[in-house]
Amino acid sequence: MFAIASMNGIVIGVIYALSALGVSLVVGIMNVVNFAHGEFYILAGYFSYLFATALGMNLLAAMTLAVAIVFVFGLLVEYTLIRPTYGDDLYSLILTFILSIVLQNAYLLIFGPYPNKPPGWVRGATDIFGLFMYGNQRLAALVAGTCVIVFVFAMIKLTWFGRIIRATSQDRGMAELNGVNTTRLNMLSFGLGCALAAAAGVILAPVFPVTPTAGVPVALTAFVVVVLGGMGSLRGCIVGGLTLGLVENLGAAYLSTGYKHVFGFIILILVLAIRPSGLFGHKEA
Amino acid sequence: MSQGASILKSNRKNFLYGAGLAAFAVLPWMLGVYNQHVLIVCLFYTMMAASWNLIAGYTGQISFGHAAFAGIGAYVSGILAVKAGLNPWVGVAAGTVAAAFFGLLVGLLCLRMGGIYLSLTTLGFSEILHIIINNEYEITRGTMGLQVPGLTTSYSKISYFYIFLVGAVITLTIVYKLVHSNVGLNFRAVQNDERAASALGVDVVRTRLLAFTVSSALAGMAGALFGHYMMLITPHIPSLDQQFLVLSMTVIGGLGSFVGPVIGAFCLEILSEYIRAWGEYHVLVFGLVALVVARFAPKGLVGIYKAWRGKKRPETA
Amino acid sequence: WSSDTIKVGVVGPRTGGAAATGKAFEEGIQLATDYVNAKGGVLNKKLEIVFEDTAGAPDKAASGFERLATRDKVVMVLGESHSSAALAEIEVANRLGIPFMVVEAWADPITAKNYRYVFRAGPSNSGVVNDTIAKWVAAEQFKKVAIVAENTDWGLGIAELTEKAMDKAGVPYLTVTTERKSQDHYMELTKLKAFDPDAVLAFVYGTGLHYFVAQAGEVGLTPKAIILDGAGPPSLWPDFWPNVGEYGDLECFVSSMHEKVELTELATQFRKSYVEAFGKAPTDYKSRSMFDAILIAADAINRAGSVDAEKLVEALEKTDLTVTRGKVTFGTEKGGPEYHHWMPPMLVIQWQNKEQVVLFPAEGATGKLKR
Amino acid sequence: MAREDDLKLVQGVGITKRFGGVQALSDVDFEVEKGTIVGLIGPNGAGKTTLFNIVAGAIAPSSGVVRFQGEDITGWSAYKVCRRGIARTFQVTRPFGEMTCLENVAVGVVNRQPGCRRSQWTALAAECLEAVGLRDLAATEARHLNVVQKKRLEIARALATRPELLMLDEVLGGLNSQEIQEAVAFIQGLRDQRRLTILWIEHVMGAIMQATEKVIVLDQGKILTTGTPTEVVNDPRVIHAYLGD
Amino acid sequence: MLEVSNIDVYRGETQVLWDISLEVAAGERVAILGSNGAGKSSLMGAIAGILPPAGGKINFKGETISGRKAYEVTRFGIALVPEGRRVYKEMSVRENLEMGGYVSRKQRRIDQGMEQVFALFPVLRDRRHQAGGTLSGGEQQMLAIGRALMSRPELLLIDELSLGLAPRITKEIYQAISGLELETTVLLVEQNVEMALSHSQRAYIMESGRITRSGRSETLMADDDIRRAYLGL
Numbered sequence A: 001m002f003a004i005a006s007m008n009g010i011v012i013g014v015i016y017a018l019s020a021l022g023v024s025l026v027v028g029i030m031n032v033v034n035f036a037h038g039e040f041y042i043l044a045g046y047f048s049y050l051f052a053t054a055l056g057m058n059l060l061a062a063m064t065l066a067v068a069i070v071f072v073f074g075l076l077v078e079y080t081l082i083r084p085t086y087g088d089d090l091y092s093l094i095l096t097f098i099l100s101i102v103l104q105n106a107y108l109l110i111f112g113p114y115p116n117k118p119p120g121w122v123r124g125a126t127d128i129f130g131l132f133m134y135g136n137q138r139l140a141a142l143v144a145g146t147c148v149i150v151f152v153f154a155m156i157k158l159t160w161f162g163r164i165i166r167a168t169s170q171d172r173g174m175a176e177l178n179g180v181n182t183t184r185l186n187m188l189s190f191g192l193g194c195a196l197a198a199a200a201g202v203i204l205a206p207v208f209p210v211t212p213t214a215g216v217p218v219a220l221t222a223f224v225v226v227v228l229g230g231m232g233s234l235r236g237c238i239v240g241g242l243t244l245g246l247v248e249n250l251g252a253a254y255l256s257t258g259y260k261h262v263f264g265f266i267i268l269i270l271v272l273a274i275r276p277s278g279l280f281g282h283k284e285a
Numbered sequence B: 001m002s003q004g005a006s007i008l009k010s011n012r013k014n015f016l017y018g019a020g021l022a023a024f025a026v027l028p029w030m031l032g033v034y035n036q037h038v039l040i041v042c043l044f045y046t047m048m049a050a051s052w053n054l055i056a057g058y059t060g061q062i063s064f065g066h067a068a069f070a071g072i073g074a075y076v077s078g079i080l081a082v083k084a085g086l087n088p089w090v091g092v093a094a095g096t097v098a099a100a101f102f103g104l105l106v107g108l109l110c111l112r113m114g115g116i117y118l119s120l121t122t123l124g125f126s127e128i129l130h131i132i133i134n135n136e137y138e139i140t141r142g143t144m145g146l147q148v149p150g151l152t153t154s155y156s157k158i159s160y161f162y163i164f165l166v167g168a169v170i171t172l173t174i175v176y177k178l179v180h181s182n183v184g185l186n187f188r189a190v191q192n193d194e195r196a197a198s199a200l201g202v203d204v205v206r207t208r209l210l211a212f213t214v215s216s217a218l219a220g221m222a223g224a225l226f227g228h229y230m231m232l233i234t235p236h237i238p239s240l241d242q243q244f245l246v247l248s249m250t251v252i253g254g255l256g257s258f259v260g261p262v263i264g265a266f267c268l269e270i271l272s273e274y275i276r277a278w279g280e281y282h283v284l285v286f287g288l289v290a291l292v293v294a295r296f297a298p299k300g301l302v303g304i305y306k307a308w309r310g311k312k313r314p315e316t317a
Numbered sequence C: 001w002s003s004d005t006i007k008v009g010v011v012g013p014r015t016g017g018a019a020a021t022g023k024a025f026e027e028g029i030q031l032a033t034d035y036v037n038a039k040g041g042v043l044n045k046k047l048e049i050v051f052e053d054t055a056g057a058p059d060k061a062a063s064g065f066e067r068l069a070t071r072d073k074v075v076m077v078l079g080e081s082h083s084s085a086a087l088a089e090i091e092v093a094n095r096l097g098i099p100f101m102v103v104e105a106w107a108d109p110i111t112a113k114n115y116r117y118v119f120r121a122g123p124s125n126s127g128v129v130n131d132t133i134a135k136w137v138a139a140e141q142f143k144k145v146a147i148v149a150e151n152t153d154w155g156l157g158i159a160e161l162t163e164k165a166m167d168k169a170g171v172p173y174l175t176v177t178t179e180r181k182s183q184d185h186y187m188e189l190t191k192l193k194a195f196d197p198d199a200v201l202a203f204v205y206g207t208g209l210h211y212f213v214a215q216a217g218e219v220g221l222t223p224k225a226i227i228l229d230g231a232g233p234p235s236l237w238p239d240f241w242p243n244v245g246e247y248g249d250l251e252c253f254v255s256s257m258h259e260k261v262e263l264t265e266l267a268t269q270f271r272k273s274y275v276e277a278f279g280k281a282p283t284d285y286k287s288r289s290m291f292d293a294i295l296i297a298a299d300a301i302n303r304a305g306s307v308d309a310e311k312l313v314e315a316l317e318k319t320d321l322t323v324t325r326g327k328v329t330f331g332t333e334k335g336g337p338e339y340h341h342w343m344p345p346m347l348v349i350q351w352q353n354k355e356q357v358v359l360f361p362a363e364g365a366t367g368k369l370k371r
Numbered sequence D: 001m002a003r004e005d006d007l008k009l010v011q012g013v014g015i016t017k018r019f020g021g022v023q024a025l026s027d028v029d030f031e032v033e034k035g036t037i038v039g040l041i042g043p044n045g046a047g048k049t050t051l052f053n054i055v056a057g058a059i060a061p062s063s064g065v066v067r068f069q070g071e072d073i074t075g076w077s078a079y080k081v082c083r084r085g086i087a088r089t090f091q092v093t094r095p096f097g098e099m100t101c102l103e104n105v106a107v108g109v110v111n112r113q114p115g116c117r118r119s120q121w122t123a124l125a126a127e128c129l130e131a132v133g134l135r136d137l138a139a140t141e142a143r144h145l146n147v148v149q150k151k152r153l154e155i156a157r158a159l160a161t162r163p164e165l166l167m168l169d170e171v172l173g174g175l176n177s178q179e180i181q182e183a184v185a186f187i188q189g190l191r192d193q194r195r196l197t198i199l200w201i202e203h204v205m206g207a208i209m210q211a212t213e214k215v216i217v218l219d220q221g222k223i224l225t226t227g228t229p230t231e232v233v234n235d236p237r238v239i240h241a242y243l244g245d
Numbered sequence E: 001m002l003e004v005s006n007i008d009v010y011r012g013e014t015q016v017l018w019d020i021s022l023e024v025a026a027g028e029r030v031a032i033l034g035s036n037g038a039g040k041s042s043l044m045g046a047i048a049g050i051l052p053p054a055g056g057k058i059n060f061k062g063e064t065i066s067g068r069k070a071y072e073v074t075r076f077g078i079a080l081v082p083e084g085r086r087v088y089k090e091m092s093v094r095e096n097l098e099m100g101g102y103v104s105r106k107q108r109r110i111d112q113g114m115e116q117v118f119a120l121f122p123v124l125r126d127r128r129h130q131a132g133g134t135l136s137g138g139e140q141q142m143l144a145i146g147r148a149l150m151s152r153p154e155l156l157l158i159d160e161l162s163l164g165l166a167p168r169i170t171k172e173i174y175q176a177i178s179g180l181e182l183e184t185t186v187l188l189v190e191q192n193v194e195m196a197l198s199h200s201q202r203a204y205i206m207e208s209g210r211i212t213r214s215g216r217s218e219t220l221m222a223d224d225d226i227r228r229a230y231l232g233l
C-alpha cells in the first residue's frame, strides 16, 4: 500500500508540477495569474486528439502541432486581453477568469460534452518490483513530464532567454535599459506559459481524457501548487507539486478516499499560516 | 460648490432613490408569477454583487469565495432548520453570523499577503467547502440538495419579493453607510497606498478584515434567504459558476461604483432569462459580453454612462 | 387562448457535466414529436416540446420547471436524469399542480414521496438493485463483491441499497467511496485489489467510469474481477472504447437497451427511424427513454380529452400502453416508491470482443458470463 | 529629573537596524526636546529615513528603544504610533491618488478622532488644507497635483492627525530659493502656533541653518555629532563626511 | 554627439521637465547639477528612453532617438547607470554583467568586456558568484557601472554616481571614470557638486525642471552663488 501510494504520489506530483509550471512562469515574470490555464491545457488535448484521430497524423507531430497552436493562441490572448492590464494584476485575474468560462462553453459547443482521448503511446501495465502493477501510459507521462520540466529548467538556467526572463522578473525597467524588449518578452512568456499548459495537456490527455470542464480541476491544482511552492518560484513549483501528490495519495491510502483533495488544501492552509509566502516564496516588499 | 448646494443635491439624490424604491416596490403587483420570480432572483444577485463589490471594488481584494460564503449562510441556516427544527428566520441570522465567522478566519489567514494570495486561497476555500458538502451527504444531502422550509407559512412570490427587497435594501444601506463613513475613507486609503494609510493612523489589517467579514456576512445572509426561497439548498449556491455570475454582474455594472452592481445584477439576470432559450449558447454569450465589457470598459456600464455624460457636458476643471 | 399546438415541457441537462444526456433527450424528442404528430398529434393539435436546460443543478432545475409552467404554460413536464434535480422539480410540480413524469432519475424518494402529480416511467435505484443487480449477483454466484460509490447522492444512495441487498443475500462486500471529480482512482483500486472481489459494482457516472475501468485494468484488478457499471450509459458512450482501450473487454453494464435484442416491435421501429434520422445506431438508451415518455404523455392527453391537470393525472394512472421497452402501467398503491412508478425491464450486458452479450435476465440471455 | 524627561519628547536609545547584511543604523542615541525644531542631516544612505521609519513604526529596529513622552513605543505598528501623536511625511510622496485632497486629509482626521461626523471632518480637513495653501484644490483628485503640491498635501495630512511630533523627510526638494524661504517661515510658524515639535531631514543646508535649534548628523548609521547648526557646519568631521571641503 | 533640444517631459500627468536643451560632444564629460527633485533623473530617463518626451527632440550622432523605446536606445550605444543602482538582486555578479552585454549577445565580446570590468573593479572578480543583492552599497554601485560598461556604450549616463557611497569609494569611482575618457563620453548627475565639477569639463544646473545655468566647470566652481546654493558655504 505504502509503496504504490508513494509511487503514485510521485507520479501525480510530477504531473501536478508539470501542469503548474506555466502558471508559475507567468506569475513570476508578469505577475499575472492566468486563470484560463486549465482551458489552454484542455485545448491542446483536443487538438492532439483531433490531429491524431480525425486527421490521422503521426502522434508526435500531432502533439507538437497542438502545442504550437496553443502557443500562438496564447500570444493572441496576451495581445488582446492581458497587455492592457499590466500594472493591475487583479484586473487580468478577472479577465482570465471570464475567459476561462467562455472557453469552457465554446469547447462544449465545438467538441461536445463527451470526453476525448488521443491514442495512447504505449499500452498495458508494468509490474513494479513485484509490488504492484502500474499503467505504462502513466510511466510514459512521468518520463515525458520530467523531460519537459528538465527542459524548462535548463532553458531558464542556461540560455539567454532564461537569463532575460529572470532579469525582467526582478526589475522590468532595468532589463529594458539593458536592451530587452520586455513587451515582446511578456508576449513570448505568456505564450510559453500557455504552451507549457499545452504540453501538460498533450502528455496527460492519453491518461486523463479531456472534457470541456476538465480544465477546472487542473487549474485549481496548479494554483494550489503555485501558492504552496511560493509565487513565481520554479523550484517551489516542483516541490509543491510533489508535496501535493504525496499528501493526497497517502491521505487517500490511509485516511479517506473521499477527502483526497481536501488533504492538499489543508497542507496549503498550514503552509500559508506558517509561511505566508509559500515554501520558496519571497515576501514582496 | 457651497455647503448648501451640496446638501440640496444630496437631498435630491435621496429623494430619487426613495422614489425609485417606491416605484419598484409596487412593480410585482403588475407582473405575473414568472416575472415576480425573475425580480426576486435579481434582488438576490443585487445582494451578492453589492456585497462582493464592497471588497473587490472598494478595497481591491478579488475574492473568489463569495459564493462559498453565501453557501455557508445557506447551509448553516438550512441545516439548523432541518436538523434542529429552528425557525428559519433564526437560521438566517445564524447563517449570516457563520459566514461572518468563516470570512474572518479566511481573512486572517490570507489578508496579510493580500492580492493574488487572497484570490487563490479563497478559491481553494470554496473548493474545500464543495468537497465537504459532497462528502457529508448525511448532513448536507450532497448534490441532491437539502430541502428546507420556506420563510413564510404560505408560499407567495409577493411576500418573498418583499423579503428580498428588504434584504437588498439592508445590504445596499450597509455598503453605502460603510463606504460613505469614516471607515469608507480608510477602505479607499488602504486600496490606494497601504503604507501611507498606516502612517495616517489607519489599521490596515483591521480595515481589510472588516470589509472582508462584513462582505462575507452579507453574502451569507443573501445565500440563506435564497436557500429558503428555493426551499432547496444545493452545492450550486457556493459554486464557481455562481461566483462567475456575481463577478460578471459587478464588472459589467461597474466595479467600485455604488449603483454598478445593482445595474449589473438586473441587466444580466434579465438578459439571461431572455437568452436562456438559446440553450447551450447562453452561457457563452454571457461570457463574451462580460469579456468585452471588462476589456473595453473596465468601469462597466456606469463608467460608460459617466464618460458619455462627461462628453456631453464637459466638466469645468 | 387559441393556439394550434399543445405544449409539453422537457427538463434535462443541456450544459454542464451531463450535457450528453441533454443530447440524447433531444434526439428522443425529435423522433417522438415526429411520430406523434404524424399520427395526428394530441387533441387534434400539434404536440410542441419546450426543452428547458437544468445544467444538472437542482436550483436551476426548480426555476426552470417553474419557468416552463408559468411562462411557457406547458400542460405537463417530462424528463430529468439527475435525481438531485428531479427532487427539486417534484416540489415545484406538486406546488403548482403540474403533472411531471420523471424519465431517467433513479432516486427512490422521487416517487416514494407519493406526490399526486409525480410519475416515473423509468428505473429507480431500488428497482435496479433489487430486480437486476442483486439477482444477477446471486445468479452468477459471486463470493465477494466490492461496491464503489462516487460521492454523490446517486452513488452513495444506490451503494447503500446495494449493501442492504448484499447483507440480505449474505454476500460479503467492501464499500469504497471515490471523489466524483477525481481522475485518478489508483488508491481506491489498490484497496479493492487487496480485498480481491469477484465482482465490482461500480456506481460511478460518466467519464469517471471510463477512468475507473481503464485504471482497474492497469493495476490488474480486472480481468480477475468483473466490473458492473451500475449506471449503464457510460459503457455505451461513443468514447467508451477509445477511453478504456482493451481494458473495456468483459466489462458489464446495466441497460434497458441492447443493440440486437428488442422486446417490442416499436423498439425495432425506433431503431430504424433513429438510424434514418441521425445516420448512426442509437447508443445512449436515454434517447429511447425520452421517446417512450413522450408517447406515454401524448396517450394520456388524448385519453384525458383535455389538458386539465387533474384529468391528466387520472389518465396517466390508467395508462396501459406498449412502448419500446414493454407495456407501461403505473403503480397506484401508496406507501412506497412503486407509487406512480413504472419500472422498465433492465438487462445486464457484457462486452465480449466489443459485442454486447445479454447475461441477465436468463430469458433474454444471449450468452454466458466470460471471465 | 522629572522635568528633564518632560523636555524630551522623543528619545532613542541604542537604536540598531540591520537589513540582511546592511547595517543601516548602529547604536544610535538621540533625543528631541519638546517645542524645538531639530535637523537630521547626513550623507545619502546614512540611515536618516531608516531612523524615521523606526520612530514612526513603519519598521521595527533590530535592537534599541524608542520612547515617546517617556513611554516605550518600540515596535508599535505605524497606525498606533500615529494615533499616539507622531506624524511623518514621506521622502517620496505617497498621496492617495484617486481620492480628493480633502479626502486625503480626512483620512488623517478620522483615525485620530474616531466617530467624528462628516461635517466635523470636512471642516477640520479643510482647515489643514488652508494651512498649507491647498484650500482651492480640496475637490481635486490628488494624482492631478504637481510635485510641490503633493509635498504640501503630505504636510496637511500629517497635521490632520494632530501630532505632537512632526517628522518631515525632505519637504523642500524641488523648491527654488524664494520658495524655500517661505517654507522655512511656514514650518517655524507650525511650531509656534500649533506648539509642535519637529524633526526634519533636509539636504538644503541653508534652511537647516536658519530654522533649527539643534542638528543631529548621521553618518553610516552612527551619530557623527550633535550640536547647534553653527557648531555642526564648522565641525571638520561633518565637512569631511557630508558637506565636503 | 548628443543633442537635446527643447524637451518637455511628464511623469503621469505632472510635468517635470520644461524646455530642456543641452549638448554633449564626443569624448566630453558633462555634469548635471541640481537639488533634489530638480528633474535630473527625469532628464536621464528621457535620454535613455524610459520617459518619452512630450515635446522637443533628442538626437544622438545625427539620428533621432526621442520616441524610441529604452531597449532600442540602448542598441544605439547609450547606457544608463540608473538612480538607485538597480542591480539584479537574485542574479550573480557574473549574470548581472552578462545582462549588461545582452545587446551584443556575443560570448567573446562578453568575456572580453568582463575582463575589462574586473580589471577596473578587482573586487567584483572576487565576488563574481555572489548574488547582486548581497553586495555592499559601494560594490553594488561598481556593479551597476560595470554592467553599463559591458555594452561598450559610446555615451554613458550616470545618475547619482555617489549616492550612498562612502567618500573614499566615490573618489575611487571617479578615478575609474577618468580612466575611461578615451573611448566613452560621460554625462553624469551628481549630488556631490564639488566632486562633479572637478571631474567634468562642463556642467548644467537644473532647478525645478528647468536648466538655469550652464558653463565650464571651473567657472561654475568659482561662482559664489553656486558655492552658496550647493555647497552650503
Ligand SMILES: Nc1ncnc2c1ncn2[C@@H]1O[C@H](COP(=O)(O)OP(=O)(O)OP(=O)(O)O)[C@@H](O)[C@H]1O
Pocket: D019, D020, D022, D023, D024, D042, D043, D044, D045, D046, D047, D048, D049, D050, D051, D091, E137, E164
Ligand atoms: N529595506 C531595506 N533593505 C535593505 N537595505 C536597506 C533597506 N532600507 C534601507 N536600506 C539600506 O539602509 C541604509 C540606510 O538607508 P536610509 O534610507 O535610512 O538612508 P538615508 O540616510 O535616509 O539616505 P537618503 O539621504 O538617501 O535618503 C542604506 O544603505 C540602504 O541601502
Ligand SMILES: Nc1ncnc2c1ncn2[C@@H]1O[C@H](COP(=O)(O)OP(=O)(O)OP(=O)(O)O)[C@@H](O)[C@H]1O
Pocket: D147, D174, E011, E012, E014, E016, E034, E035, E036, E037, E038, E039, E040, E041, E042, E043, E083, E160
Ligand atoms: N515615478 C514618479 N512619478 C511621479 N513623479 C515623480 C516620479 N519620480 C520622480 N517624480 C517627481 O519628478 C520630479 C523630478 O524628479 P527627478 O527624479 O527627475 O529629480 P532629480 O533631480 O533626479 O531628483 P533627485 O535628486 O531626488 O534624484 C521630482 O519632483 C519628483 O518628485
Ligand SMILES: [Mg+2]
Pocket: D048, D049, D050, D091
Ligand atoms: Mg532618506
Ligand SMILES: [Mg+2]
Pocket: E040, E041, E042, E083, E159, E160
Ligand atoms: Mg535623481
